Amino acid sequence: MAKTNSGRFFEDYTVGQVLKHAVPRTVSGGERALYHALYPARGALYSSDAFARSCGLPASPIDDLATFHVVFGKTVPDVSLNAVANLGYAEGRWHLPVYPGDTLRAESEVIGLKQNSNGKSGVVYVRTRGLNQRDETVMDYVRWVMVRKGNPDAPAPETVLPDLKTxxxxxxxxxxxxxxxxxxxxxxxxxxxxxxxxxxxxxxxxxxxxxxxxxxxxxxxxxxxxxxxxxxxxxxxxxxxxxxxxxxxxxxxxxxxxxxxxxxxxxxxxxxxxxxxxxxxxxxxxxxxxxxxxxxxxxxxxxxxxxxxxxxxxxxxxxxxxxxxxxxxxxxxxxxxxxxxxxx
Amino acid sequence: MAKTNSGRFFEDYTVGQVLKHAVPRTVSGGERALYHALYPARGALYSSDAFARSCGLPASPIDDLATFHVVFGKTVPDVSLNAVANLGYAEGRWHLPVYPGDTLRAESEVIGLKQNSNGKSGVVYVRTRGLNQRDETVMDYVRWVMVRKGNPDAPAPETVLPDLKTxxxxxxxxxxxxxxxxxxxxxxxxxxxxxxxxxxxxxxxxxxxxxxxxxxxxxxxxxxxxxxxxxxxxxxxxxxxxxxxxxxxxxxxxxxxxxxxxxxxxxxxxxxxxxxxxxxxxxxxxxxxxxxxxxxxxxxxxxxxxxxxxxxxxxxxxxxxxxxxxxxxxxxxxxxxxxxxxxx
Amino acid sequence: MAKTNSGRFFEDYTVGQVLKHAVPRTVSGGERALYHALYPARGALYSSDAFARSCGLPASPIDDLATFHVVFGKTVPDVSLNAVANLGYAEGRWHLPVYPGDTLRAESEVIGLKQNSNGKSGVVYVRTRGLNQRDETVMDYVRWVMVRKGNPDAPAPETVLPDLKTxxxxxxxxxxxxxxxxxxxxxxxxxxxxxxxxxxxxxxxxxxxxxxxxxxxxxxxxxxxxxxxxxxxxxxxxxxxxxxxxxxxxxxxxxxxxxxxxxxxxxxxxxxxxxxxxxxxxxxxxxxxxxxxxxxxxxxxxxxxxxxxxxxxxxxxxxxxxxxxxxxxxxxxxxxxxxxxxxx
CATH class of the missing domain: 3.10.129.10 (Hotdog Thioesterase)
Known part of the structure; x- marks a missing residue:
């Protein structure tokens, strides 16, 4: 039994499939400090607990994009390891701020599939949700990627195109x-x-x-x-x-x-x-x-x-x-x- | 209305002016860890809570120079964006240790001005204070920089040279x-x-x-x-x-x-x-x-x-x-x- | 009196000697975040407090190798500053997980010495222990290094070779x-x-x-x-x-x-x-x-x-x-x- 992850190919996805992604991650002041070292981020709400409190929040959250990256990163081994291209995003929403001490995990549901006319690849649409340790959704978004087929002879799935808001x-x-x-x-x-x-x-x-x-x-x-x-x-x-x-x-x-x-x-x-x-x-x-x-x-x-x-x-x-x-x-x-x- | 900050020019400063700097910043163990990754810092008081307690402090503070950098960084958009040279420091004192969880902000008072003889730039002296979330001063220092004039025809201000201790x-x-x-x-x-x-x-x-x-x-x-x-x-x-x-x-x-x-x-x-x-x-x-x-x-x-x-x-x-x-x-x-x- | 550390030479070690290493270090979420930024580490137990709790631990520990590095780093100024080669490790064991907030220090006991036949260097064996703020051993291991002699005329010590398990x-x-x-x-x-x-x-x-x-x-x-x-x-x-x-x-x-x-x-x-x-x-x-x-x-x-x-x-x-x-x-x-x- 091969032990390493070779990723999913186009024919491995079915509409309605739910992918439970590894690896959960607890964020801390360390992630926040690194975000400030890696990017010239200066939004006061994400820099100062005192400022965040003056805006009605309990503390300064982790940058919204850091939340996005943590959630997105988890999907890579299951969604885009064999991707040829990252085609688009839609319907992304942040539902809850993430604070130091929170633990994030992610799940994706396959909501669309369309094989390309060349028969060698296809487009996979997933709706990904990031959840915290209380199983509350902190963000969700739709992403679609072009994924190679592992077996070119695998039959094309029924085309399902999700109805996405622009x-x-x-x-x-x-x-x-x-x-x-x-x-x-x-x-x-x-x-x-x-x-x-x-x-x-x-x-x-x-x-x-x-x-x-x-x-x-x-x-x-x-x-x-x-x-x-x-x-x-x-x-x-x-x-x-x-x-x-x-x-x-x-x-x-x-x-x-x-x-x-x-x-x-x-x-x-x-x-x-x-x-x-x-x-x-x-x-x-x-x-x-x-x-x-x-x-x-x-x-x-x-x-x-x-x-x-x-x-x-x-x-x-x-x-x-x-x-x-x-x-x-x-x-x-x-x-x-x-x-x-x-x-x- | 232009939205971006083009910085202050020499003629924009007046003695007695107080500049309230953005952006407040809460520090954590993340800043401490990064300081240890970026510099070969080994001072025991700044490395170990146990050591700091044995010296009478409640915990290990953030490195004194990290405090300085956080405070200094806030002054850049208001003081040195159009600076030609960073000329000197004086009368810097650390008043209170800074601990993880503290939030720092900064203010500067213009305490001196002297236009250069070429009429194109001048020296600005500011006394900068770093304050914590309890409005206590954690450090202060004087810095002087040479700043370009935006309008070469702006009149020279009265020369005021602060009396600084060596x-x-x-x-x-x-x-x-x-x-x-x-x-x-x-x-x-x-x-x-x-x-x-x-x-x-x-x-x-x-x-x-x-x-x-x-x-x-x-x-x-x-x-x-x-x-x-x-x-x-x-x-x-x-x-x-x-x-x-x-x-x-x-x-x-x-x-x-x-x-x-x-x-x-x-x-x-x-x-x-x-x-x-x-x-x-x-x-x-x-x-x-x-x-x-x-x-x-x-x-x-x-x-x-x-x-x-x-x-x-x-x-x-x-x-x-x-x-x-x-x-x-x-x-x-x-x-x-x-x-x-x-x-x- | 020379103030800088020139390190120990082979003739400065004696069997039974205990070296108390500087500098103690408190670890936080910052060290964990940096570990995840520096290495593609994805072990769930070291990434998520929730996952660690589901495995019976109180929280997610610092990576075992991070503990090793913190302990090892402290030994360098006392053990390997004049080392020609890092020859081997044995009998390493992790005794206690290390959590954010713990403070680590280290001690080494010299357990073996063997001068090389060239008379210019020798092998030093140390057993190093990492301890936390409660003086509990968090890990220990044996390491041996080849160290230069400072004075080639220093007499060879009695050869003592520790009996190490493979x-x-x-x-x-x-x-x-x-x-x-x-x-x-x-x-x-x-x-x-x-x-x-x-x-x-x-x-x-x-x-x-x-x-x-x-x-x-x-x-x-x-x-x-x-x-x-x-x-x-x-x-x-x-x-x-x-x-x-x-x-x-x-x-x-x-x-x-x-x-x-x-x-x-x-x-x-x-x-x-x-x-x-x-x-x-x-x-x-x-x-x-x-x-x-x-x-x-x-x-x-x-x-x-x-x-x-x-x-x-x-x-x-x-x-x-x-x-x-x-x-x-x-x-x-x-x-x-x-x-x-x-x-x-």
């Missing part, structure tokens, strides 16, 4: 219990801009850049127990390069967006996202954002901003996203669409 | 409540040398060296939420090099000084300091110290040593500091003057 | 109080293989590889306060390379062995080990294991596997260990022999 309805956003921005301290948060100061269509160049190092992206990716070998083993790809985990770029761009969006504190939904081009060590990552939409919420003093976050290489032209052919430009790394909470 | 008077040192070195365990601390074993004028070569890596200085600098782009973005300087945060060299040199000064446990004052030359990845940092002065204190078994800590590149000649022209030699990186507490 | 008898394994694998969750742990699924003689290729980075091995080695300069100072060796701490390879290989040995959860004994060849930055490390022996234990549902763990470079042939001359092949880095606990 954006999470503001009415469906889950706000942390007790959240209250009426006493929000803009000085401590770092910028004076309120929800009302942002206009739909407004674009913000976040100015700063970070050059990517092998040691840093590997530390980050391991921290989330994502062990896809392409991120770690320089002998794996013919070109000797280690592909950088897409989530590293998400966190880097989000942290860079502090400069201009310091008060877009809390990510509550992931509407969609594309890893437009691969990133490698030595690339310098910059970011810009666009305000796509705005919504009010039921929490005191709390508004929601729908933001496009774009990560680019330093060579990119300002705010350029796609070429005339409609495809992402070669120096665009990430195009992410999310809802964040902002003081009104 | 050394903190031993009588003004603040000792942690309860500190008692009468039961100090020299075996556990790593060296047998007491306060009485050090002589004024004595120089110590700390022997060990550390070669600097990009990933390490960036992890450190981000951890303190110091986001000056020159440290992170390889496309920022024409030579493609990332300038290393001066505080990284301070911590590296201080940690290296364990070998010979293992019992100079606690930094209580920063008398002055100069970043003599820039440091880049690939440089190997070594350190030497000179005992400048000694003083008794009111705490049982506790003496104070005034130390010069010099960081140099591996190519430096032993104990060489300045050339015949009185300027720092090119392989000198740092010249720091501080008071440390040592068992008698 | 393997820890399964009856001597110490199991954590309360450990119970009868409710073990194989889904959460990541693999279905039980103790009964492993056969003596079985070999497992762990598939994954990790390319070594300077920043990562230095962060790891510093974290354990192992400050041997050969690991940090690129100017120390004539070839400008920094030698990687052997323990970094032990932890890397052990973490890689998750893929195939996810349920070999807990290391309880170190029977022996050899650092077969040096490792440098840029090398890609892979690992394979061999099941050497199996034993039952007195704890419910808990069996023991005796495993050989071999770390190799990516260029190595499958399962190749020694050449025709009986020597380790040049791309073998580590040959480790240990007992681990596994659900039955």
């Amino acid at each position: 954006v999470v309805d503001p009415a469906d956003l889950v706000l942390p219990e007790g959240l209250d921005f009426t006493g929000y301290d803009f000085d401590l948060a770092g910028e004076p801009h309120r929800w009302g100061d942002y206009e739909i269509g407004e674009k913000i160049d976040h100015v700063d850049g970070v050059t990517i190092e092998e040691a840093e992206h590997m530390l980050a990716t391991r921290l989330w127990q994502n062990t896809a070998k392409v991120h770690f083993d320089a002998t794996f790809r013919p070109d000797g390069q280690r592909l950088i985990y897409g989530g590293h770029i998400i966190s880097m761009a989000r942290a860079l967006s502090f400069n201009g969006l310091a008060n877009a504190q809390m990510i509550v939904a992931l509407n969609g996202g594309a890893h437009a081009n691969p990133c490698f060590s030595g690339d310098t990552v910059k970011a810009w954002s666009e305000v796509i939409d705005k919504a009010e919420t039921s929490a005191p003093g709390v508004g929601a901003l729908r933001l496009r976050l774009v990560a680019v290489k330093a060579t990119a032209s300002p705010f350029a996203l796609r070429g005339e052919d409609g495809k992402y430009l070669p120096d665009v790394l990430l195009d992410l669409d999310y809802w964040a909470l902002c003081p009104m | 050394v903190v008077d031993p009588a003004d040192l603040v000792l942690p409540e309860g500190l008692d070195f009468t039961g100090y365990d020299f075996d556990l601390a790593g060296e047998p040398h007491r306060w009485g074993d050090y002589e004024i004028g004595e120089k110590i070569d700390h022997v060990d060296g550390v070669t600097i890596e990009e990933a390490e200085h960036m992890l450190a600098t981000r951890l303190w939420q110091n986001t000056a782009k020159v440290h992170f973005d390889a496309t920022f300087r024409p030579d493609g090099q990332r300038l290393i945060y001066g505080g990284h060299i301070i911590s590296m040199a201080r940690a290296l000084s364990f070998n010979g000064l293992a019992n100079a446990q606690m930094i209580v004052a920063l008398n002055g300091g100069a970043h003599a030359n820039p440091c880049f990845s690939g440089d190997t940092v070594k350190a030497w110290s000179e005992v400048i002065d000694k003083a008794e204190t009111s705490a049982p078994g506790v003496g104070a040593l005034r130390l010069r800590l010099v960081a140099v590149k591996a190519t430096a000649s032993p104990f060489a500091l300045r050339g015949e022209d009185g300027k720092y030699l090119p392989d000198v990186l740092l010249d720091l003057d501080y008071w440390a507490l040592c068992p008698m | 393997v820890v008898d399964p009856a001597d394994l110490v199991l954590p109080e309360g450990l119970d694998f009868t409710g073990y969750d194989f889904d959460l742990a990541g693999e279905p293989h039980r103790w009964g699924d492993y056969e003596i003689g079985e070999k497992i290729d762990h598939v994954d590889g990790v390319t070594i980075e300077e920043a990562e091995h230095m962060l790891a080695t510093r974290l354990w306060q192992n400050t041997a300069k050969v690991h940090f100072d690129a100017t120390f060796r004539p070839d400008g390379q920094r030698l990687i701490y052997g323990g970094h390879i032990i932890s890397m290989a052990r973490a890689l062995s998750f893929n195939g040995l996810a349920n070999a959860q807990m290391i309880v004994a170190l029977n022996g080990g050899a650092h077969a060849n040096p490792c440098f930055s840029g090398d890609t490390v892979k690992a394979w294991s061999e099941v050497i022996d199996k034993a039952e234990t007195s704890a419910p549902g808990v069996g023991a596997l005796r495993l050989r763990l071999v770390a190799v470079k990516a260029t190595a042939s499958p399962f190749a260990l020694r050449g025709e001359d009986g020597k380790y092949l040049p791309d073998v880095l580590l040959d480790l022999d240990y007992w681990a606990l596994c659900p039955m």
